[in-house]
Amino acid sequence: MIWDEDKFKQLVDAEEYLDFFKISYQQEIVNVNRLHILKKFSQYLEEIDENHSNLNLSGKLTYYREALGKAYQIFVESTPQEQKLFKVFHNKPKNVVMLTEITSD
Secondary structure (H helix, E strand, O other): OOOOHHHHHHOOOHHHHHHHOOOOOOHHHHHHHHHHHHHHHHHHHHHHHHHOOOOOHHHHHHHHHHHHHHHHHHHHHOOHHHHOOOHHHOOOOOOOOOHHHOOOO
């Protein structure tokens, strides 16, 4: 498939990426998970760029399409809390005692 590299460089929103790569999606899933989808997609892009450094952007776009499809599918089947992509999901709440921390003496 021939990709428009200039158009790709201008994409910003999750929907724009999904539309560009002609990946069908449910708007409700994107509405709830857009930042998580884009974060996972960016992680995949780093791997692709590292593993395929010999390719130019045009050569990488097919890999990018697959990566975006995988990133979207993760949040069809999982939740942001399960994926823990952002630091906030790793922070322990302050002034909260977890049930697992309670012991009987």
